[in-house]
Amino acid sequence: MGRTPAHPDHFDLQRVLEALVDPVRRSIVNQLDASGQDIACGGFDLPVSKSTATHHFNVLREAGLIRQHYVGTSRMNSLRRAEMDEAFPGLLDALTRAADRAQVVVALDA
């Protein structure tokens, strides 16, 4: 698939929820949402190994939640916020708001 990984152009609620049920993946989404800008894979605060994080980024990308592209050797991540809001109005709003209100408990890397 070359250096630009494949991204879906339609979104399945089941797949999106399976992506968002994981607390590490919600943390990635919340960090992107809070920053309002693209973040390199190495730039997130995550309690998991690099290879586990790569898996989580792949799940999010394949569900349509993030878009990835390279800048030099850095793989950058952007939240597909507008497309998600169009497909599932209010869903990311509800989850990022919930994260603001609650302590985000992130499971340790198993």
Place this chain on the structure above:
Amino acid sequence: MGRTPAHPDHFDLQRVLEALVDPVRRSIVNQLDASGQDIACGGFDLPVSKSTATHHFNVLREAGLIRQHYVGTSRMNSLRRAEMDEAFPGLLDALTRAADRAQVVVALDA
């Protein structure tokens, strides 16, 4: 626990999402939301056995999404909509709206 099962009085986002990631459980929530009234366990349109359905009702109740009580020999289910909306504003709205827009694909009982 007698005839009135225990219900949580606080809500955990992780547990709520783990309940809602299952399409049969989302279908139960959507049917309660659409009807606007209590529904007996036997009154739902679900593609699973009675014992599997009972498991799904238990998961929803333990996550705080539904309240159960007996009327005679019927176990009735009500959506804890106001409490969920207070705990996680917009979450049930987003999911029930998504169900309205998309075909709900429900996995067959395994």
